[in-house]
Amino acid sequence: MTIRLTVAQALLRFLTVQHTERDGERQRLISATWGIFGHGNVAGIGQALVEYAAEMPYHQGRNEQAMVHAAVGYARQSNRLSTHAVTTSIGPGATNLVTGAALATINHLPVLLLPGDVFATRPADPVLQQLEVPYAGDVSVNDTLRPVSRYFDRITRPEALIPGALQAMRVLTDPVETGAVTLALPQDVQAEAYDWPEEFFAPRVWTVRRPGADPAELAGAVRAVRAARRPLVIAGGGVHHSRAEQALAAFAGATGIPVASTQAGKGSLRHDHPQDVGGIGHTGTATADELARTADLVIGVGTRYTDFTTASGTLFQNPDVRFLNLNIAPHDGHKLAGLPLVADARSGLDRLTEALAAHGHRVADAYVGEYTEDKERWEQRVDACYEAGEPDVRPSQPQVLGALDAIVDDSDIIVNAAGSLPGDLHKLWRARSRDQYHLEYGYSCMGYEIPAAVGVKLAAPDRPVWALVGDGTYLMMPTEIVTAVQEGVAIKVLLVQNHGYASIGGLSESVGGERFGTAYRYTSADGTFTGAPLPVDLAANAASLGMRVLRAKTVGDLRAALAEARAADTPTCVYVETETSDTVSGAPEAQAWWDVPVAETATRSSAVKARELYERHVSTRRRHL
Numbered sequence: 001m002t003i004r005l006t007v008a009q010a011l012l013r014f015l016t017v018q019h020t021e022r023d024g025e026r027q028r029l030i031s032a033t034w035g036i037f038g039h040g041n042v043a044g045i046g047q048a049l050v051e052y053a054a055e056m057p058y059h060q061g062r063n064e065q066a067m068v069h070a071a072v073g074y075a076r077q078s079n080r081l082s083t084h085a086v087t088t089s090i091g092p093g094a095t096n097l098v099t100g101a102a103l104a105t106i107n108h109l110p111v112l113l114l115p116g117d118v119f120a121t122r123p124a125d126p127v128l129q130q131l132e133v134p135y136a137g138d139v140s141v142n143d144t145l146r147p148v149s150r151y152f153d154r155i156t157r158p159e160a161l162i163p164g165a166l167q168a169m170r171v172l173t174d175p176v177e178t179g180a181v182t183l184a185l186p187q188d189v190q191a192e193a194y195d196w197p198e199e200f201f202a203p204r205v206w207t208v209r210r211p212g213a214d215p216a217e218l219a220g221a222v223r224a225v226r227a228a229r230r231p232l233v234i235a236g237g238g239v240h241h242s243r244a245e246q247a248l249a250a251f252a253g254a255t256g257i258p259v260a261s262t263q264a265g266k267g268s269l270r271h272d273h274p275q276d277v278g279g280i281g282h283t284g285t286a287t288a289d290e291l292a293r294t295a296d297l298v299i300g301v302g303t304r305y306t307d308f309t310t311a312s313g314t315l316f317q318n319p320d321v322r323f324l325n326l327n328i329a330p331h332d333g334h335k336l337a338g339l340p341l342v343a344d345a346r347s348g349l350d351r352l353t354e355a356l357a358a359h360g361h362r363v364a365d366a367y368v369g370e371y372t373e374d375k376e377r378w379e380q381r382v383d384a385c386y387e388a389g390e391p392d393v394r395p396s397q398p399q400v401l402g403a404l405d406a407i408v409d410d411s412d413i414i415v416n417a418a419g420s421l422p423g424d425l426h427k428l429w430r431a432r433s434r435d436q437y438h439l440e441y442g443y444s445c446m447g448y449e450i451p452a453a454v455g456v457k458l459a460a461p462d463r464p465v466w467a468l469v470g471d472g473t474y475l476m477m478p479t480e481i482v483t484a485v486q487e488g489v490a491i492k493v494l495l496v497q498n499h500g501y502a503s504i505g506g507l508s509e510s511v512g513g514e515r516f517g518t519a520y521r522y523t524s525a526d527g528t529f530t531g532a533p534l535p536v537d538l539a540a541n542a543a544s545l546g547m548r549v550l551r552a553k554t555v556g557d558l559r560a561a562l563a564e565a566r567a568a569d570t571p572t573c574v575y576v577e578t579e580t581s582d583t584v585s586g587a588p589e590a591q592a593w594w595d596v597p598v599a600e601t602a603t604r605s606s607a608v609k610a611r612e613l614y615e616r617h618v619s620t621r622r623r624h625l
Helices: 007-015 042-051 064-077 097-106 141-145 158-172 215-227 237-241 245-255 286-294 345-358 365-386 397-405 421-428 449-459 471-476 480-487 502-510 538-544 555-567 605-618
Strands: 002-006 018-022 025-028 030-035 058-060 083-088 111-117 151-154 180-186 193-197 204-207 231-235 259-261 276-279 297-301 322-327 339-342 413-416 437-439 465-470 492-497 548-552 572-577
Touching: 002 007, 002 042, 007 030, 007 042, 007 158, 007 180, 007 193, 025 030, 030 042, 030 064, 042 083, 042 111, 058 480, 064 083, 064 097, 064 111, 064 437, 064 449, 064 480, 083 097, 097 111, 097 141, 097 180, 111 141, 141 180, 151 158, 158 180, 158 193, 158 204, 215 297, 215 322, 215 339, 215 345, 231 245, 231 286, 237 245, 237 345, 245 345, 259 286, 276 286, 276 365, 276 421, 286 365, 297 345, 322 345, 365 397, 365 421, 397 421, 397 492, 397 555, 413 421, 413 449, 421 437, 421 465, 449 465, 449 480, 449 492, 465 471, 471 492, 471 538, 492 538, 492 555, 538 548, 538 572, 548 555, 555 572
Parallel strands: 018 204, 030 058, 030 083, 083 111, 111 180, 151 180, 231 259, 231 297, 259 276, 297 322, 322 339, 413 437, 413 465, 465 492, 492 572, 548 572
Antiparallel strands: 002 193, 018 025
């Protein structure tokens, strides 16, 4: 038996019956579609969404990149077991997907991209918005999505949709391979009818695997842990993706091994768990980084070991340090010449805990006492940063975080990605639940926060969701405020105004760039941006997009505004201008280095001094072979 449908209708019908299952829990794989329509998808996917409006919810986006961010936020909050599709027209609508696709793939988060494409049958050539490539007739701008997609296919014939769609679902649900998946859809093929076999629309369940450890690798891991005197766990995003938080807590509690976390892994243990020592690396805590410098065994669980985590290869200084890497991806399991334990994070931790318990293994009490005291000292530094002092003064950025920390509970979710906030959050934030800390730092994409918060709120409608946004990232992408207002998605935006790129300004100063081009100020006679701050009113902008805005000028105002925003059931923004004076307490400086190359030759003294310091740091780099 067959069913006659257009390609677009068939694809939508197929997507409505795809499900995932893990640990006995089943849910829709593609639970909604985001879209902006143009001539490349309005008559195909657009018409199909009308046909299947009851089965496939639709969200109206304002920017194609932002739609991908919203889908990614939803997917992460859904533990990668459910995601959204994103449809665009051809040309600029399609190429606007590239940044979002890169973010999804780098962070191993599933999203289905359905960009329109030029005519497959070429009745007119070129068509509107088509890129002409003299050396190839089968290339379109959609080919820019190939390197940032985990799977790419161009559906040039109706019957090609069947294998293409099945492969797309396979990759989206593969815990190793998942990321952005692109099915490019020529606009004529989208509207073409075909007789589809009924079996194509049968409900399918895609099992998300939990592969176990190889016995030989497990035995080697047990030997390595038992031989270590100063082991340290680094928890990465894979802990969250696997829902391995309880398994990690059991492992840490049984062995006494301290646990540091990457940006993606923060919250793997609650901040008050005895073995949690906070963030690690360039934006980490002094406690975690000192443990890393002396560790003789680093146990990476679900981490990619980016340069922020390793301090660009300078952090792990023990001459005898070894690495044990529990990771579902063999590629990551072998990094830093590590001993691989290729397995799902939860199943791997469970087996490792059981095997060590059989030997009664636990680290020495003196080691536990050492990091416990260091953790207490760091918490005192956090308290000092959060302390607001007089209520009628303008707050510093850490004091803004302290005011937020004072009103949230386990149910709140904070979303952030770029600027100076990630460093402050990694050092200072006290994560209260496994999914409270939602930092996108694999791509650190400015503009992610607001659309991602919309996606997170769609996945967790009963929880307070905060987008923490600086003025720089706000100006990149405030567009989905309109979507939040339109659909009644009650996100909370904490908008921090510090008149420029604070993070890059500090970095520029440290590498001899003298903060050039990082301040939002009028230009001076010498061409530098050192004049008065620009008269930009971002609060008024947010209000003009339909958001309720609460302005906070002082610490006291801020506390009241945050409490009011948290209780609100409509999209609400808290706007605060922070104190930038050096006399106001800020976050602790970086506890570990990060390699940003400095000019090897220069005439300005700032760059010369920065190069001297750079060469000293570079001399401490190690290659772990």
